[in-house]
Amino acid sequence: MELVQAYISRNKDRFLDELLDLLRIPSVSADPAYSESVHKTAASVAQSLKNAGAESVEICETAGYPIVYGEKIIDSSLPTILVYGHYDVQPADPIELWTNPAFEPIIKTTPIHPEGAIFARGACDDKGQMFMHVKAFEAMIKNNALPCNVKFMIEGEEEVGSVNLGVFVKNNHARLKADVILVSDTGMLANDVPSITTGLRGLSYVEVEVTGPNRDLHSGLYGGCVANPINILAKMIASLHDENNHITIPGFYDKVIELTDGERREMAKAPFSKEAYCTALDIDDVMGEAGYSTPERGSIRPTLDVNGIWGGYTGEGAKTVIASKAYAKISMRLVPDQDPIEITELFVNHFESIAPAGTRVKVTPHHGGEPAVTPIDSVGYKAASLAYEKTFGKKPIPVRSGGSIPIVAMFEKELGLKTVLMGFGLDSDAIHSPNEHFGVFNYFKGIETIPYFFKYFNELNQA
Amino acid sequence: MELVQAYISRNKDRFLDELLDLLRIPSVSADPAYSESVHKTAASVAQSLKNAGAESVEICETAGYPIVYGEKIIDSSLPTILVYGHYDVQPADPIELWTNPAFEPIIKTTPIHPEGAIFARGACDDKGQMFMHVKAFEAMIKNNALPCNVKFMIEGEEEVGSVNLGVFVKNNHARLKADVILVSDTGMLANDVPSITTGLRGLSYVEVEVTGPNRDLHSGLYGGCVANPINILAKMIASLHDENNHITIPGFYDKVIELTDGERREMAKAPFSKEAYCTALDIDDVMGEAGYSTPERGSIRPTLDVNGIWGGYTGEGAKTVIASKAYAKISMRLVPDQDPIEITELFVNHFESIAPAGTRVKVTPHHGGEPAVTPIDSVGYKAASLAYEKTFGKKPIPVRSGGSIPIVAMFEKELGLKTVLMGFGLDSDAIHSPNEHFGVFNYFKGIETIPYFFKYFNELNQA
Secondary structure, eight states, rough: OHHHHHHHTTTHHHHHHHHHHHHHOBBBBGGGGGGGHHHHHHHHHHHHHHHHTOEEEEEEEEESSSSEEEEOSSOOTEEEEEEEEEEOOOOOOOOOOOOTTSOOOHHHHHOTTTTTTEETTTTTTHHHHHHHHHHHHHHHHHTOOOOOEEEEESSOOOOGTOOHHHHOOOHHTTTTTSEEEEESSSEBBTTOOOOOOOOOOOOEEEEEEEOOOOSSSSSSHHHTTSHHHHHHHHHHHTTTTTSSOOOTTTTTTTOOOOOOHHHHHHHTTTOOOOOHHHHTTTOOOOOOOOOOHHHHTTTTEEEEEEEEEEEEESSSSSSOOEEEOOOEEEEEEEEOOOOOHHHHHHHHHHHHHOOOTTEEEEEEEEEEEEEEEEOOSSSHHHHHHHHHHHHHSSOOOEESSOOTHHHHHHHHHHHHEEEOOOOOOEEGGGGTTTTTTEEEEHHHHHHHHHHHHHHHHHHHHOO | HHHHHHHHHTTTTHHHHHHHHHSSSOOOOOOOOGGHHHHHHHHHHHHHHHHHTTTEEEEEESSSSSSEEEEEOOOSSSOOEEEEOOOOOOOOOSSGOOSSOOSSSSOOOSSSSTEEESTTEEEEETHHHHHHHHHHHHHHHHTOOSSSSEEEEESSSSSOTTHHHHHHHHHTTTTTTEEEEEEESSEBBBTBEEEEEEEEOOEHHHHHHHHEEEOOEEEHHHHHOOOHHHHHHHHHHHTBTTOOBBOTTTTTTTTTTOOHHHHHHHHSSOOOOOOHHHEEEEETTTOOTSSHHHHTTTTSSSSEEEEEOOOOOSSSOOEEEEEEEEEEEEEEOTTTTHHHHHHHHHHHHHHHHOOTTOEEEEEEEEEOOEEOOTTTTTTTHHHHHHHHHHHHSSOOOOEOSSSSSSSHHHOOOOOOEEEEEEOOEGGGTTSSSSSSSEEEHHHHHHHHHHHHHHHHHHHHHHH
């Protein structure tokens, strides 16, 4: 292991340059305009795997963007780790809020990242974190120190709901046979407070359209006489939360598993400062469901948020128009045992039922995903915990996260495998936002920690 | 007058072609990108006035777009009619809903316009209606039949609140001295139900911005923990109307003059079919303030409508983001004696007061305008009524309109003059909407009717 770590130390500059090159390809999966770049990124990832020493590397075509597969089987009697990651990224807009172009990475220091952070779309989510595995693998291979088998499955549609991954997994049970799935697409509490995500929220995402009159109208002549789709949409959205910020969709909470008081007390031990939280976001107070703390609201409770809204005249100046249509994108984060398909149905039925006379409503479901929990007594979790303890010098805290990686539940269903979420990002890394970044410290810490996971996972399996 | 009408008949093709040329210049005053075209339109209007026989024609520069002035003084002892109109137009968007390009006028028939209608932005509002006056003037001049003095004041900022017209009027009291102001920028009930607008609503227009966290956030990590500016904006907008669709801004109705039961009975005599209204708009019901009929809601009652809303991710697909900011454009139509400045203040104070902890609100007032009422016993109204009766064969109905022409109240204050609103458009002409049009019948009916107004206004003044 000394050789591996020394190799990593020696090659830091190159490891960083290679990541910057990868970040320069704008692999925005949500926008068809970037299609060529997304394919180019897949090819680049495949080449990186080959260069690192992977075998059977293949760009597996799907109905959408391809999945990059590669493996290194050293001994079929040894355990196999299946590494999952994604090479696609979120759209960069609003681009005007970036301080550097989103696909021209720069490194600069921040108060949280005194050693510098890489600013670029995808730096943390997930190119940077995915690439840590490629480099850690390279370090182990080049030093003849790979302790077990490894398989890579890197997809290009995570940011649009992994629409074709399920089919791929279903059709490749044998090829994907493994003992654990390892993913770095989450975060830690702080650079000096390592943590491992043990729970993920599910997701239901819908787009709604409210139609009033059949054409845009002059608000002077028709104002006050007809249902204005924007006002109605606002009213319908407002009605989705009550005065305690409970979600009002009938049946929404029916399957939510409430944590015991003991579990909540355990959770409350993770450090959290409301003052620091508010200061970082420049807000004077938090807001959320009555009866729960902010960390609880963001992890063990389901939520409903409007992610986008539009309608009418949004240009410069004033236009006195009543729009014919108004739109919103709405997502719900789900917790065990809420089922995304069932929740989407509840939403559609409720939203249609509250549309007033004079309007029509159309709800289009986008992707969804099931919530998931990783048990902390599994071999995978234990190996990860030991690995973090080794490189950070302290035992990591298990935390439930508010985010969603819907494929974790799918992996369990299809492959019968638990997923270990070894994330090295920070909440402040602004993923999905302008100025996304990833600490240089975090990038290398990930590359250093991953080989220890391989080592301990192998050892614990042998024991 | 026979000569005048014969001249109009003879020149119909040319009158139409000249209007189409004027409509081809995209004079969108709200968007700085069209600045050159707006100036070009002013020059075109000035040239048309000169060609028609106007004197002292001048393109009067202002701090914004110029005002075109021209006059023909035949005898200072005769009455003077001041014609007002505007050569600027609303933005054309959403452009994808136009069946022809907005600035490439075409003529086609519709069920309401079997003789054809001119489809183009500004066809009705107000290039078409303004140009009727230029052509009617030409017909009177060329046949030595102008019965009294006339002055033209055609501005280029009506669609953005006539911001510089007030200054111009204040500085030109002597030049603008007249006996009545004549404006064609309103509509009639139907081509076989002539009507004259006797009341206009005022306007308060504001843009609101709700800020939550200082940057866009990942909805998985922060959803449910912080105030989401879009959800909050929706809630704030929803709260502006109560369950009876009364506006909840404290003090909003304090100065509203309620009509007497007699006045409301008189109003109710104007033909109105809710069925036809709903069918035309493809809605299953109307919506509005409890206790008032649809025509009342659209004319004698103040209203509040969102004209535009935007925030977050509005592109293709799904993005799980909590936006840092959300925006809306909101307009309020006002009735006598509501004061737009006072109402705007009430709105700002109320909107700021309802912003919850965790958010900040900024309200930017756009333009406003006072409501106005034209008495039907004035010489101007009587002359207009006689003129319509002559050309339509039936007496026009006086109606209160829901629209706003804020400068009408300003004219009365500054110049002490009442305005006669001789409009020839129809509600169905889709002004401010895609596929705005103006009936060919209406265009020529306007040109034919205006000379009669001149005749009767002169005669009634002599009497």
